[in-house]
Amino acid sequence: MSLPAEIDTFADYLAAHENKSLLRFLTCGSVDDGKSTLIGRLLFDTKLLFEDQLATLSNDSRKHGTVGEDLDFALLVDGLAAEREQGITIDVAYRFFATDKRKFIVADTPGHEQYTRNMATGASNSDLAVILVDARQGILTQTRRHSFIVSLLGIRHVVLAVNKIDLVDFSQEVFDQIVADYVEFARDLGFETFVPVPLSARFGDNMLERSERTPWYTGPTLVEHLENVPVADDALARPFRMPVQWVNRPNLDFRGFSGTVVSGSVRPGDPIVVAGSGRTSTVKSIVTQDGLLTKADAGEAVTITLDDEVDISRGDIIAAAGARPEVADQFAAHLIWMHDDHLLPGRSYLIKIGTRTVSASVTEIKHKVDVNSFQKLAAKQLGLNEVGVVNFATQHAVAFDPFAQVPQTGAFIVIDRMSNLTVGAGMIDFGLRRATNVHWQALEVDKASRAAMKFQKPVVLWFTGLSGAGKSTVANIVEKKLQALTRHTYMLDGDNVRHGLNKDLGFTEADRVENIRRVIEVSKLFVDAGIIVLTSFISPFRAERRQARDSFEDGEFVEIFVDTPLAVAEERDPKGLYKRAREGLIKNFTGIDSPYEPPEHAEIHLQAGTATPEEMAEEIVSYLTANGYLE
Amino acid sequence: MSADRMTHLRRLEAESIFIIREVAAEFKKPVMLYSIGKDSAVMLHLAMKAFYPSKPPFPLMHIDTTWKFRQMIEFRNEMAKKLGFELIVHTNQEGVAQGINPFDHGSSFYTNVMKTEALKEALTLHGFDAAFGGARRDEEKSRAKERIFSFRTETHAWDPKNQRPELWNLYNTRVKPGESIRVFPLSNWTELDIWQYILAEDIPIVPLYFAAKRPVVWRDGQMIMVDDDRIPLHPGETPEERLVRFRTLGCYPLTAAIDSDADTLEAIVREMLIARTSERAGRLIDHDEAASMEKKKREGYF
Secondary structure: OOOOOOHHHHHHHHHHHHOOEEEEEEEEEOOOOOHHHHHHHHHHHOOOOOHHHHHHHHHHHHHHOOOOOOOOOHHHHOOOHHHHHHOOOOOOEEEEEEOOOEEEEEEEOOOOHHHHHHHHHHHHOOOEEEEEEEOOOOOOHHHHHHHHHHHHOOOOEEEEEEEOHHHHOOOHHHHHHHHHHHHHHHHHHOOOEEEEEEOEOOOOEOOOOOOOOOOOOOOOOHHHHHHHOOOOOHHHHOOOEEEOOEEEEEEOOEEEEEEEOOEOEEOOOOEEEEEOOOOEEEEEEEEEOOEEEOOEEOOOEEEEEEOOOOOOOOOOEEEEOOOOOEEEEEEEEEEEEOOOOOEOOOOOEEEEEOOEEEEEEEEEEEEEEOOOOOOEEOOOOEOOOOEEEEEEEEEEEEEEOOOOOOHHHHEEEEEOOOOOOEEEEEEEEEEOHHHHHOOOOOOOOOHHHHHHHHOEOOEEEEEEOOOOOOHHHHHHHHHHHHHHOOOOEEEEEHHHHHOOOOOOOOOOHHHHHHHHHHHHHHHHHHHHOOOEEEEEOOOOOHHHHHHHHHOOOOOOEEEEEEEOOHHHHHHHOOOOHHHHHHOOOOOOOEOOOEOOOOOOOOOEEEEOOOOOHHHHHHHHHHHHHHOOOEO | OOOOOOOHHHHHHHHHHHHHHHHHHHOOOEEEEOOOOHHHHHHHHHHHHHHOOOOOOOOEEEEOOOOEOHHHHHHHHHHHHHHOOOEEEEOOHHHHHOOOOOOOOHHHHHHHHHHHHHHHHHHHHHOOOEEEOOOOOOOOOOHHHOOOEEEEOOOOOOOHHHOOOOOOOOOOOOOOOOOEEEEOOOOOOOHHHHHHHHHHHOOOOOHHHOOEEEEEEEEOOEEEEOOOOOOOOOOOOOOEEEEEEOOOOOEHHHEEEEEOOOOOHHHHHHHHHOOOOOHHHHEHHHHOOOOHHHHHHHHOOO
């Protein structure tokens, strides 16, 4: 980096520096293909390392290095203590360098399969992928997996870096074969540019400078290509979309909607629609602290005001009136699963799409994809790092675009409700027709009118507890007491549900989830009919009970924990089930080889070890009276 | 490619504004950690932009170790007043009572008590569920690995081996009571970006960044400014007046000055472009032990 002496030219130099474009890319590939070394070499060759960093590197190379006396460039990027000790990359690291033409943000992603989610994290914000292959190894499973995920996440530019070419004597034959193998399997991955480069990250061949040791190679060096590859984001060419982040209301005279334009552009006077409500208006002004804008393009963070008083809140999408996003409560999507706990159809998760977070569940796993052969396989659940095509149903209709058309409004993450962890990443393929076509009839005969006729507030009394805890015994007494008070009730329990509605279900985790889902749906219909419903199921998982609770309106769901110690329940063993479970004759038996997750906030917590069933039933009826369920 | 395509700096600015707005919209009680340095100055500037014409809907908080440069404290009070921010200043009073200082207790212990513990104490005291920090990924290797929305347990600990995936700009902001998220809107900025942006936007910064004659003494090969009379001088030692400036600001006994005649922003950026030493070299606390930043961060340091 040379500096001009004159301050005028320095100003020019600065201006040029400020106006550089930015390329975000990731390096990926299998373990030991040399990803971290490649980035270390880039930093070293582009003179982005400071003297003290070099001194530290030299120290570390002696301590942890894997390349003898030489500088181990991988140590520049592997920043976590655990990584340095184990000599592997666990999480994505971001590095920054610049050449005269461009600035670069590199995501160095891990190669181990178990850390695929971290690789996907790095890929999701990249414009280009440098996929490394060890020339000695050729294409490995991870090469395919990473290529597939990179393609799924929408990356359209790929460099195939055939590394360690020095270790195969700079052989053109080896290089050509690897490239041919790669092209063969990547044909359908939809990459717009594909450039294979033979290189040695350790020695710098074809990194910055063309190597004399590969005279047969006529293409660009890695850096030449990174500097020149056109990755023009076509976001500008797409229709205008702005998910609303924050309603800007400093005083009564100003009401603006703050957000980032994610695609297209917008000008004052443009007609817009609020996706979802379908309300239309016209853009009045585009406000920033630096003044009003005459136009805002994709990528800009602005605040928009409208001509009309339109009801808009966080989570809504302001869109071009002439090119509206889809609105539906069911859609098909590609999903990458990122957690040890499997994705279970029917279980309630949260999804965040744009700036909106809604409850959602997978209604069907259509198939999963084998990352090696890209074949479709039948699946009942998705495990860690698996990719599937699934149908989602959301609690409320959401606005979106297919990911292929507008990635920013077609991507979503899946969050586990209990742990709050991000457990999946999804890309919407299309909305499902039936969702757009089903319209709820507004009936004059409704829940309220049905309940009013019965002089009661419909409610679900959700009994949960171990097998043999006494749920059904107590529920039966409660139902009798309510009938004596001339209330309309119905009881759902294993006996009347398992034999009919749910007789196709077994006791695997997936089947238990489905069992509960159906019970919830039936309960909902009864509640809609104005009935007091008593459900008596072990329902051992918090997530399912949470889902049940969320399916009802406030006050319609009363969770009753029949808290009997396992030893007591097992001692009672009314149906002889514990005995058989202990003998291994019944699998997945709650309390024995399947967990029971006790409620944390049950409305009623019955200490079933000390109270009689009659006393407990009375406690429940008192609760219902005190809370106005029995007028 | 369109002619008015956004430049590098505009992309970074927009990304940061998006992050800051997302926090304001999704958290119950966010706070912006204000360290008074150049990165904090940029972060503050971006927060003002993010909510204009409203004011940012969160307070600023400064963890005052009582050993900051005097000019930093003056600047802090001025900025909060000028921009209309509520300013929370927190000091670990127990540490003060015990007389914990960087000279007698070593930088590692001192930093832990007066910065890390103080910060954790303040976050718990106010019940903040999100805290903005001005850290950048180019500063240090463990920072390079950290998410933009970085989860902290109830004890404010960071688990670097088990970070939440972070895809696109869909930040997972969900926490249980007591847990929190540290948010780093400047994650993708480099030191040079920061300076260029300060230059382009004319952002006010503490005068210590500009070269001036200042009294310094030498400690372990580094120049330490004599900001007040609490620094123990060796017998016969007299501070030397020298033309110096600071690339990074913190507690004065732990922040080394560099020889420089850069007394304008242009000159600073120019100096940056030929710099051969990274800015953290001027922070004495990083050299204490290998992987020291990661260790501190796991314990709750920013």
